Amino acid sequence: MNHQLFEEWLLTEEPLSSDQAEALASHLTTCESCRRVSAAWSEVEHLFHATTFVDPAAGFADRWQNRLAAQNLYELQKRQRRQSWAIFGITAVSAIILFILMLARVLASFDNVTELFVYWVGQMTALLSDASLIQEISLVLIKTGITVVPFSTWMIILSTLIVLCLLWIFSLQRIYFRGGLFNEANH
Amino acid sequence: MQDVETQWLINARSGDAQSFGRLVDAYQTPVYNLCYRMLGDHYEAEDAAQEVFLRAYKSMDRYDPQRPFSTWILSIAAHYCIDLIRKRRMKPVSIDELPYQQITDHSPQPETALSNREREEQVRVLLDSLSADDRAAVVMRYWYDFSYEEIAAALNLSVSAVKSRLHRARQTLADRWTKHSLNPQSLERTRNESPAF
Numbered sequence: 001m002n003h004q005l006f007e008e009w010l011l012t013e014e015p016l017s018s019d020q021a022e023a024l025a026s027h028l029t030t031c032e033s034c035r036r037v038s039a040a041w042s043e044v045e046h047l048f049h050a051t052t053f054v055d056p057a058a059g060f061a062d063r064w065q066n067r068l069a070a071q072n073l074y075e076l077q078k079r080q081r082r083q084s085w086a087i088f089g090i091t092a093v094s095a096i097i098l099f100i101l102m103l104a105r106v107l108a109s110f111d112n113v114t115e116l117f118v119y120w121v122g123q124m125t126a127l128l129s130d131a132s133l134i135q136e137i138s139l140v141l142i143k144t145g146i147t148v149v150p151f152s153t154w155m156i157i158l159s160t161l162i163v164l165c166l167l168w169i170f171s172l173q174r175i176y177f178r179g180g181l182f183n184e185a186n187h
Numbered sequence: 188m189q190d191v192e193t194q195w196l197i198n199a200r201s202g203d204a205q206s207f208g209r210l211v212d213a214y215q216t217p218v219y220n221l222c223y224r225m226l227g228d229h230y231e232a233e234d235a236a237q238e239v240f241l242r243a244y245k246s247m248d249r250y251d252p253q254r255p256f257s258t259w260i261l262s263i264a265a266h267y268c269i270d271l272i273r274k275r276r277m278k279p280v281s282i283d284e285l286p287y288q289q290i291t292d293h294s295p296q297p298e299t300a301l302s303n304r305e306r307e308e309q310v311r312v313l314l315d316s317l318s319a320d321d322r323a324a325v326v327m328r329y330w331y332d333f334s335y336e337e338i339a340a341a342l343n344l345s346v347s348a349v350k351s352r353l354h355r356a357r358q359t360l361a362d363r364w365t366k367h368s369l370n371p372q373s374l375e376r377t378r379n380e381s382p383a384f
Binding site for chain 1: 204208211212215216217219220223224229232233236237240241244306307309310313329330353354357358360361362364365
């Protein structure tokens with residue numbers, strides 16, 4: 001009989017017929033290597049059955065809850081970043097299209113490049129003189145403001161603005177970096 | 188207990204994290220044990236088990252209530268660990284990264300603790316001699332008493348493929364044990380052997 005067949009019978013979990021069992025038992029009395037394999041597997045099987053389940057360290061479920069919370073926050077932030085980029089992209093594309101349409105309309109109203117250049121220089125000059133006028137008006141307003149409104153009132157207004165800014169920054173930090181939004185949603 | 192668990196499963200499928208948390212509590216040991224037997228390291232097993240439960244939570248809508256939850260989650264665990272082992276094999280390991288394996292033992296007697304540690308170490312070395320897929324089949328068969336059909340369903344294999352894998356695994360394990368019996372130092376040498384050689 002083929003030796004490989006005995007090797008298969010040794011390690012199979014299928015029940016052997018009485019003839020097969022008898023042939024295997026007879027073979028084991030003469031074959032040293034098969035006896036070794038049979039004994040080895042028997043010991044390995046016994047070893048496996050003797051080992052119990054290994055427990056995780058205490059607090060496994062709590063650690064999992066924390067991990068879930070961190071994962072949810074990460075996904076929320078990722079989603080918000082994606083939405084921000086989408087809105088930015090749509091706005092940028094719309095602005096570019098509008099700019100191109102306006103530019104096309106402006107260019108269509110001129111007969112040649114020289115006319116366009118003269119018009120552009122005129123517009124820049126007008127813009128510079130407007131900026132200069134705004135600067136003069138602002139300086140007058142500031143001088144008047146400093147004279148009319150007391151210094152202490154200015155300090156109060158500035159301090160209030162600084163406190164409001166700090167509060168805003170602190171709230172943003174709580175929402176985005178400490179999971180404040182997620183915790184509120186959960187409870 | 189079955190009815191309570193069924194209710195947890197129904198609630199968890201609706202997205203109730205607390206109910207799923209109760210399932211985590213109930214199944215942490217079986218999942219962790221499978222991960223530990225597959226990966227051979229407590230830290231990796233903890234990380235893998237946590238990740239398995241996260242994946243199960245996100246896929247609860249795909250869970251078939253006709254199938255036992257234990258089979259489903261152990262299937263996720265087995266697949267995840269198999270992927271980890273395959274990635275691990277492709278990454279070269281430096282000698283400095285080899286961790287010292289500390290096996291926790293709750294036995295009060297030093298002799299019993301020592302023999303438990305030795306036994307765990309023997310099991311770890313034996314399982315390490317198998318490929319990832321064979322290891323998963325062996326763990327499911329001998330620790331969880333899965334039938335061939337259950338192992339086939341868990342590992343996406345045919346029943347004949349499972350039988351063939353288990354048979355091959357038994358041969359490998361018997362050979363490994365025979366070498367260990369002939370040379371008891373072989374276990375010690377294997378533990379201290381650098382993967383560079």
